[in-house]
Amino acid sequence: MQIKKLNHKLLGRNSSGDFNITYKHHIIFWAVYILFNIFRWGNLHQDFAYSIKTNLLGFPIHMALAYFNIYFLMPKFVYTKRYFTYTVLLLATLFVGLLVKFNLTYYLVSNNVMPEAGDVESLTLNYAIVTMLGELYVMSFVTAIKITVDWLNENSKLHELEKRQLTTELKFLRSQVSPHFFFNTLNNIYSLTLEKSDRAPEIVLRLSELMRYLLYGTDKPYQDLAREIECIQNYIDLERIRFDNSLKIDVNVAGDIEEKKIAPMLLMPFIENCFKHGAGKNIGEMYIKIRMEVIDNILNFEVSNNLPPNATRNKLNKTDCGIGLTNVKKRLKLGYEPEDYNLSIFEKDKMYNVILKLKV
Known part of the structure; x- marks a missing residue:
């Protein structure tokens, strides 16, 4: 029983078996994400101070774009099969995120907005493509998690519904047994009473x-x-x-x-x-x-x-x-x-x- 309770806690499942993403899971995910990127880019540039600044700056942008996609764009356009509108708005969202990140990095951190590509001090096509792909990667990863959890919840609800239907049908079938049995037995008694x-x-x-x-x-x-x-x-x-x-x-x-x-x-x-x-x-x-x-x-x-x-x-x-x-x-x-x-x-x-x- 204790193992079952522990599994429910780790998986974020409630007593009904649904998978719930709580605030705790959001905090853990983003904390792991930002720490991973700080060490990754800090080791690449050999400058952890720069890595901390850029990641703390880019972190809110990642969150905003990811949540805007999974809680607004997808429910409003993907689930309603308006795919073209979704694609246009997604690209527009990525472009807005690009502009915000470029300007914040340029004015608050360093004029060189992409050290790994050399000396980049302006909004170039290469910078735009790399940055938008990076944001798209984060958004896709978060979206995949959300879709997986939604699928697990739907699958869990489907199995629960099937289970309830089976239970209901079994109860109905068992309830048929007694009347059927008594009908036959009472017929026997009736025959004997006729014979006195x-x-x-x-x-x-x-x-x-x-x-x-x-x-x-x-x-x-x-x-x-x-x-x-x-x-x-x-x-x-x-x-x-x-x-x-x-x-x-x-x-x-x-x-x-x-x-x-x-x-x-x-x-x-x-x-x-x-x-x-x-x-x-x-x-x-x-x-x-x-x-x-x-x-x-x-x-x-x-x-x-x-x-x-x-x-x-x-x-x-x-x-x-x-x-x-x-x-x-x-x-x-x-x-x-x-x-x-x-x-x-x-x-x-x-x-x-x-x-x-x-x-x-």
């Missing part, structure tokens, strides 16, 4: 346990895998009561499931589909196999059920696809990195199979 079954009270009790989990255990992005499996087991127990001995269910849980995390209610739609589209539509022997095993922080989740007859299955595919699988695929895409999961759904040997490998 003695099992209805037990199912209501099981359902209350599931409601407690859905209310208090699914408000976080990730939940304990052990609790998720417990929720699945409660749901399976509900369905066992409903179908009695007409349904064979084989459930196998293996591996170390403790201290592992998973998106809440992520696996439930696969289990629901087995009962809704398999057992609920089947005629004759009904079989569901569920296997969950954790190996090296990877959950190997497999579920399969025998398929209903072709006529019933074709009707199901056309009219009753449901939102469960679509929801799961979206949640996997939004909540996990592509390399963290692999989902396969296929039919083989008259069995509907789902295989999910997920990092937990």
Whole structure:
């Protein structure tokens, strides 16, 4: 945490992640700039007194031209795509800076305004070109810093917006799970009440346990895998009561499931589909196999059920696809990195199979 805070200070980032150029950064930049030039030109001319005078004189001109460019010319003309006007005004600004620097140097420092080029005591073309290029170099350097910081801020805001959109969509998808789940379970209870079954009270009790989990255990992005499996087991127990001995269910849980995390209610739609589209539509022997095993922080989740007859299955595919699988695929895409999961759904040997490998 301390390293993160230090990085934010060095980069000038606030708590929201934006890159801010404060007065402190301006002072440090220009202090380093002027000291560098004083030593550079002082060593070149072997006259540090002259270097200090000329740099202190030219320093305000550099600042004025640089800030005038990045805070007035560029926003008003470059960002509005008025490039010709910007070019003309930039050249005019450089020329004004040239005149100011020449006259201040000539009258306040020395008649020889460019010792490195010999004895220059007048405003020559060579002096004008060299001075304007020098000012343009400083302006370009400062402008590059400003553009870079602006780009970083825009990029940071874009990522933050994308993150918020993903978070919002994930919350929406999780909110879909509970109504969808309760809709199916309440249908089961309704069927039993029509039959005046003695099992209805037990199912209501099981359902209350599931409601407690859905209310208090699914408000976080990730939940304990052990609790998720417990929720699945409660749901399976509900369905066992409903179908009695007409349904064979084989459930196998293996591996170390403790201290592992998973998106809440992520696996439930696969289990629901087995009962809704398999057992609920089947005629004759009904079989569901569920296997969950954790190996090296990877959950190997497999579920399969025998398929209903072709006529019933074709009707199901056309009219009753449901939102469960679509929801799961979206949640996997939004909540996990592509390399963290692999989902396969296929039919083989008259069995509907789902295989999910997920990092937990």
